[in-house]
Amino acid sequence: MPESTPIMIGSERSEVGLPAGIEILARGGSALDAVEAAMRLCEDNTADHYVGTGGLPNARGEVELDASLMIGSSRAFGAVAGLHGYPNPISVARAVLERLPQHSLLVGEGAATFAAECGFTTAELLTPDAEKLWRETLLEAGDESVEGENTAAQSGDLAYKRAALDLVKRMAPHDGPWGTINIIALDARGEMCVGVSTSGYPWKYPGRVGDSAIPGAGNYCDIRAGGAACTGRGELSMRAGTARRVVDLLGAGEDPAKACRAALADAGILPDEYRAELRVLALTPDGRHGGAATLPGATYAVMTAGDAQPAMLDRSVL
């Protein structure tokens, strides 16, 4: 692999972790180390309700986490899904990648058993803030009618919220919103790594796994073309194979922003009663990057060695 100028990009709210990651790359560290370190800080950010500690719970009020890592040169993939009680699923995903090469993805109880065997420590992930949101938004809120004009994505969100409310009413004890983080790094040796971490859809059906843990859907990396990752409605990117599609388009010579838009357009033709925002990011092995979203106003973070802080760039709109 040719020598490269290190760079990291990430989805909204990844800026919490990128400075730590770029410091690792600037010292000659690996893309894998940089992505893991950056993502851990995002997972530990309790103000972020879509990842790690403080993530919003499933319909039973339990926080279930999905995360994955993929390496560009080997396309090695490690992931966990439906993990309870471990605050840094990205590190458990790395342990799957490195210590359990006979497998790529562990779920639920098995993932927790493996995390315990590896010596990871448990923590309470449902913060008072997240629990309050779960109770107020779903248990105490009434249903919402679709008022005024909504985009297809907004109508899908409202339909999803109504379905989640029904589910919570069925599953939650009677006494008693979403987003994922993507981080992509290119290191000085020309290696790439894509990391994704999420608490998934708030109020999801227990056991629901999204695209963040699925190679080709929410995460894909191939050093010959680049890396891509998704946030938003994982059920769509799983059906469309969105991250893999972006990387294939990069491989065919497409510009990163155009590749992201084309992949979103492909997912956009699928029928989906719960259609909601889908966003995608891409980075090439020569450091070009881009992002796209289905609605305007979305951004992504970019940082290179020597930058004081990440720059926030607009995503291209489908």
Ligand code: GLY
């Ligand atoms: N994209 C995150 C999820 O669907 O869980």
